[in-house]
């Protein structure tokens with residue numbers, strides 16, 4: 001009985017994931033071919049965006065390493081200015097919650113972007129990117145969209 005319940009839960013979860021990306025996932029020989037995000041690019045370029053201080057704004061890291069929302073980052077070790085390898089790997093896993101590979105409307109891209117530029121109307125952390133031309137936003141976008 002317990003077993004059956006778990007199995008049907010997994011089936012439901014899988015169905016939700018598929019419909020959430022609007023059928024973007026393709027099936028090949030019964031295996032889902034989900035596009036994969038690039039870890040090296042994330043580690044070297046994307047994480048720097050979360051560490052950067054933007055005028056008039058608090059760093060992403062300051063809130064998202066302590067608050068309890070879907071976008072979560074690991075706290076830096078005392079005295080460290082960036083994440084070590086293990087922490088970067090953890091961040092890479094955690095961020096998958098707000099990124100749909102290859103999808104420009106991913107939470108990560110839309111939420112901190114100014115509403116006038118196509119972003120969400122409200123983000124507690126502010127409209128950190130005034131436009132899609134912001135180089136840091138471009139970095140985030142390049143990472144999400146280059147998933148293959």
Ligand code: HEC
Nearest residue numbers: 058059060063069070071098107108111112123124125128
């Ligand atoms: C002052 C604190 C603060 C800062 C700085 C901040 N955020 Fe947030 N962020 C929040 C809070 C609180 C929420 C949840 C409530 C909301 O949606 O506003 C949130 C929500 C989010 C979400 C949505 C998660 C979801 O799916 O619900 C994303 C993505 C996000 N932030 C990205 C960022 C990025 C990227 C930065 C830096 C460029 C940033 N935030 C800076 C406080 C902050």
